[in-house]
Amino acid sequence: MPEGPEVEIVKRGLMKITGETIQAILYSNRRKYSGQATLFTEILGSSLQEITRRGKWLLFAFNNSMGALNHLGMSGRWFVYEIASSPQLENALALELDFRSMPSSEKIKLFGKFGLFGTLPISLNPPSKTPSLMGTPVEGRQFFYFEEGSSDNVFGRRNLPPRVFEHLLSPHVQLIFILSHSIAIFEDVRTFGYFQIYQRFSDMFSLPSIQDLGPDILDENLDVAEFRKRLKKYPRSTICTKLLDAKVVAGCGNIYRNEALFLAGINPLRKIASLSNEDISQLADSLIRVAKQALERGGSSIRSFTSADGSKGQMQERFLVYGREGLPCPNCSSLIRRDKFQQRSIFWCPKCQK
Ligand SMILES: [Zn+2]
The missing domain is CATH 3.20.190.10 (MutM-like, N-terminal)
Known part of the structure; x- marks a missing residue:
């Protein structure tokens, strides 16, 4: 998607x-x-x-x-x-x-x-x-x-x-x-x-x-305070779930939430209430970074995505965790896990993401 x-x-x-x-x-x-x-x-x-x-x-x-x-x-x-x-x-x-x-x-x-x-x-x-x-x-x-x-x-x-x-x-x-x-x-x-x-x-x-869209991951000046405010409306939700909610953050889907959570070192299943302000700032930075890289690499061409001129993106070649179940973590070489959570796959490193 x-x-x-x-x-x-x-x-x-x-x-x-x-x-x-x-x-x-x-x-x-x-x-x-x-x-x-x-x-x-x-x-x-x-x-x-x-x-x-x-x-x-x-x-x-x-x-x-x-x-x-x-x-x-x-x-x-x-x-x-x-x-x-x-x-x-x-x-x-x-x-x-x-x-x-x-x-x-x-x-x-x-x-x-x-x-x-x-x-x-x-x-x-x-x-x-x-x-x-x-x-x-x-x-x-x-x-x-x-x-x-x-x-x-x-x-x-x-x-x-x-x-x-x-x-x-x-x-x-x-x-x-x-x-x-x-x-x-x-x-x-x-x-x-x-x-x-x-x-x-x-x-x-x-x-x-x-009208209700949250801050956009492609906005390099993404308003972190606004992102935090919107996340904190759901203290008992898991962080990975709310990254898919466009009212919390716009433009994020399954691929980039996995990548950003890895970069920020956050376990995808953590409750939002347990995240510190610093965690949330790091997560915002990671989302911006991942989105910017994806844009520079022409997006992720998994399944059917191509641009309007038919060309494919290159981002899929640089995934850190997404789609890399059982492969070594780029950080610590532990094996990347894949879990099903609310019908979607989450990919993460159990050692790097706390
Ligand atoms: Zn790791």
Whole structure:
């Protein structure tokens, strides 16, 4: 599951699409997306102004003052590709699709329709002559027709990098944004991800999931007093549990809590009440250090994480305890333990972590 540093890396990859106009949106017919049909229509034609990160959340601001809130969940990934020739759409479209059950050939036709594979112009008006039936009807909701234009290289891949093609055919695609010079694809295999449009960007800041976030591990000036105050609300909880609570500290997940507790020399199962102020300061420092290293190394690519350009991080090669059960502790050579605690794995050195 992507943690703060990985989400930050995804954000940086997405930055290159800021300023681009949304020409078309193709969205999955899963309820969480199809329920936003009207909102999708309302952001068409606007441009993406800014993307910010709060903890593990990404906040998109559009120039029409609307916004979108995105969480990668367990396996959400963004892919951004430049498209050599931007599609010139006559009408902006928001289209609901069943990506899971659409045969690949239908998808190819569909993308041909968006000008990405060829040069066919698009018309929303049923043509007078027999239409070429590419991509019609879709989902029985809307009918779009091609008008016969240049048939040159309609299904060619000339205008798209080959990897885009692979993503477009994936059954795990949830959202596709066709922008003026790019295509941005949100894929989510396990479907715990979240993408919700808001009528006003500013509304998102009053959502509890954003407003209540604790200090961010990627903030080098993380407010230690605030972190301590938030931790101390839960004196009887174990420290490892509360590091996963975004209301206590934002952007920390299972990997970096294990690494930070090791660096701080704190037993993951200690009760918060037993931690001294110094312990908590050391823990805060360790969280900042681990997050900074992770960011510098492009994040941790275990399971599915990649940045928006598809590159993998290197942090997993430097883990001190995470995933190192039975291997020697880098400090004292005792064997690293792995315990299950509240359904999550904790990795720690019984000698170094007291
Ligand atoms: Zn040790």
